[in-house]
Amino acid sequence: MGEECVNKERDSEIVKGGCVVMDTPDRKHQLTPPVSKFEDSPVFNYLNSLSPINSVKSVHITQTFNSLTFSSPPSVFTSPHVSSLRDNRVLRRHQFSDPSNPEFSSSLGDKEEKGGKATEVPHNIEKQNCNQRSVAGKSSAVLLHETSVAVELPQTLSYECVSPDCIGTSHCGLETSGLQEMAGSSTELVPYVQIGPGKESVEKEVHLEGPSRIHEHKESAGCDWENLFSDEVDSDNNASQLECGRDMTVVMDQDILASHNKPVAGDTGDNVDDEIGSNLQRGMRRRCLVFEMVGSRRKRLDDGSNCSSSVLLQSHENTASGDKCVVPLNPASDAPKRRLPGIGLHLNTLAATSMDHKTGKHEAFPPGGQPISVSGSAAYFNLSNSQLIPNSALVVTSSDRDICPLEDGILTAENAVPESGCMVNEVLDHSSPKKKKRRSDSGGEAEACKRCNCKKSKCLKLYCECFAAGVYCVEPCSCQECFNKPIYEDTVLATRKQIESRNPLAFAPKVIRNSDAMIEVGEESSKTPASARHKRGCNCKKSGCLKKYCECYQGGVGCSINCRCEGCKNAFGIKDDSTLTETEVELEEGEAEQEKRAVNRSLQITTVQNDAELKTSFALPATPLQICGSSIQPFSSKSKKPPRSSLLSIGGSSSGIYGTPRFGKLNPLQPLAKIHNDRKDEMPEILQSNASPNSGVKSGSPNSKRVSPPQSIGLSPGQRSSRKLILQSIPSFPSLTPKH
DNA sequence: GAGTTTGAAACT
DNA sequence: CAGTTTCAAACTC
DSSP states (O other): OHHHHHHHHHHHHHHHHHHHHHHSHHHHHHHHHHHHHHHTSHHHHHHHHHHHHHHHHHHHHHHHHHHHHHSOOOTTTOOHHHHHHHHHHHHHHHHHHOTTSHHHHHHHHIIIIIOOOTTHHHHHHHHHHHHHHHHTHHHHHHTHHHHHHHHHHHHHHHHHHHSTTEEEHHHHHHHHHHHHHIIIIIHHHHHHHHHSHHHIIIIIIIIIIIIIIHHHHIIIIIIHHHHHHHHHHOSTHHHHHHHHHHHHHHIIIIIIHHHHHSTTTOOOTTOHHHHHHHHHHHHHHHHHHSHHIIIIIHHIIIIITTIIIIIIIIIIITTHHHHHHHHHHHHHTOSOOOOOOOOHHHHHHESOHHHHHHHHHHHTOSSOEEETTTSEEEOOEEHHHHHHHHHHHHHHHHOHHHHHHHHHHHHHHHHTSSTTTHHHHHHHHTTOGGGGSOHHHHHHHHHHSOOOOOSSSTTOSTTSHHHHTTOOOOTTOOOSSOOOSGGGHHHHHHHHHHHHHHOTTTTSOSEEOOHHHHHHHOGGGGGHHHHSEESSOOOOSSSTTOSTTSHHHHTTOBOOTTOOOSSOOOTTOOOOHHHHHHHHHHHHHHHHHHHHHHHHHHHHHHHHHHHHHHHHHHHGGGTHHHHHHHHHHHHHTTOOSOOOTHHHHHHHHHHHHHHIIIIIHSOSHHHHHHHHHHOTTHHHHHHHHHHHHHHHHHHHOSSOOOOOHHHHHHHHHHHHHOHHHHHHHHHHHHHHHHHO
């Protein structure tokens, strides 16, 4: 029911959005032309089908931005993005013009001047992507078409979203869309901009709106990250940007291409990329759906920003999943609320990517939405796993929870629908109550969608898997007196804040990867299970860490020093202080080195590998996590336990969450590494997952040592250099925490 | 499907 | 910080 309403709302919004768009005729015109260009591509066709919606969305986006801009940032997740949005114009220009980022400036200049060149576009796109992340919604408007494409991106975003920052999750989605747009249409847009020199400023804004906004957002939000990164990293504003851009671009390129080629189709699971993307998206969606979604979506919807998320959702699915998810949220709080910090998510995010992919397919989105969830969005959790997401399938197996939560939203989506994950699926699938069944019931895919069965917690406590995952409860849930619904967004957010104030990492992925080390180390990742760790460690006394009662086991990771378990028999790895510590130490050390290397490489390489790298990096941009992390960090104080490294892992964990389960059991790390190597898409996902989770976790993680956000930044550089690097970098994130 | 077990989360 | 209680998932029957 709610979903329908939501959909209706969307439509109405869309219409409104259209109106809004009308407000800026220039934009429309500009936008449309680009579309024509795309016509040739399959994607374009797909878009055409979706075009109406897209257009609307795009419009929304603008609105969204506006609204977003004005709307107060979600208290909980106050994401820099929001603020950034306001500054968009200036920021854009800065970014573009920003001397610090030669590439950007150049690229920008090119765009503006040349605008049309695709080659240039990538850079711009990247930049935009970065910005978009924050702004996401903005881009969406322009890129409507892209939205379909965006779907894939969203996934990546999803992770980001997962991160608290993510508030922007929605943004993420938007961003992704934006990115896609950027990638695909962005170039066009640029040209347009250029076309009207006089108008450039305005046009840029318009076209750029998506992008620019994004940039702005980034700057404000994402940008802040960038700044942070840049600051931290120093020299590498470019690198950071590049990373973001790269990730974005990568995603864009591949995903877009893939999506375009197989656009909506996501149907075929064949396309790993698509799947991954879908997963990511899913994750994103999930998140969005969840907390962030509420706020962000609302904003989007309200603002019209829906764009990315909504757009994605709409376009892709229509699929309702996303839409529904979004809608529900929005509807509930028409008030533009902010995104939830949803870190958890993130980690939450993480549901099984594979699942997501599947769902994506189901949805027909091409988008590959990754299942974040598993993808992890929301994050971070299993993000590590989720990161694996691509591998997600693996993850899925590992632990349900970590993954599930994320998955729920995400996973479910995966299963059925993509994004919304559970939300979506549920909504969509409501018809099929099955999903509700427990993860176990659902099995691998089923896991994706988590459904809680809370009776007394009102789904406002961490007891509730959905809540813990940063996802709203969906129909499939059997909860009673549930307040974890978009309608109660305020309550949910407030509760989240409370919990986060108590434990900043509460919503962070529980499982952290050391993938970094793993990756670096190599495939030994097989050992990886061990490398991945539970943030806090378990406290099992009777289960011998051989049952799902054990979070470590559930997460598919070995027990670590952090664990206080008795009679540990964890199949993934018995707690071994020495072992873990060693790995951690290695990771940390390695991270530092890697970071440096990455930076250097990024600097050197950036120019070269731009596309792929950028794409991947973009995924990282998940940096939102970083942002989140930054935001979170304050909280970190809490860490009750001294959990070790896990903090770092957190990021990973977030991703891991999704992936964890599957991976966990298998080998979370390995898959990741492989993925990285194998596909760009994968990389992005991973990155995303990693990024968000890590950052979030790190910052958040109490344990923490990990202050590492900077480190994470460092990682980004690595990403810049190359996917491999990125991978390394990712690992570095985990390590980052340890260092601290 | 109901009941038990388990361990995390929440509370004191 | 430690201990206890509450809670819901996981598990068993």
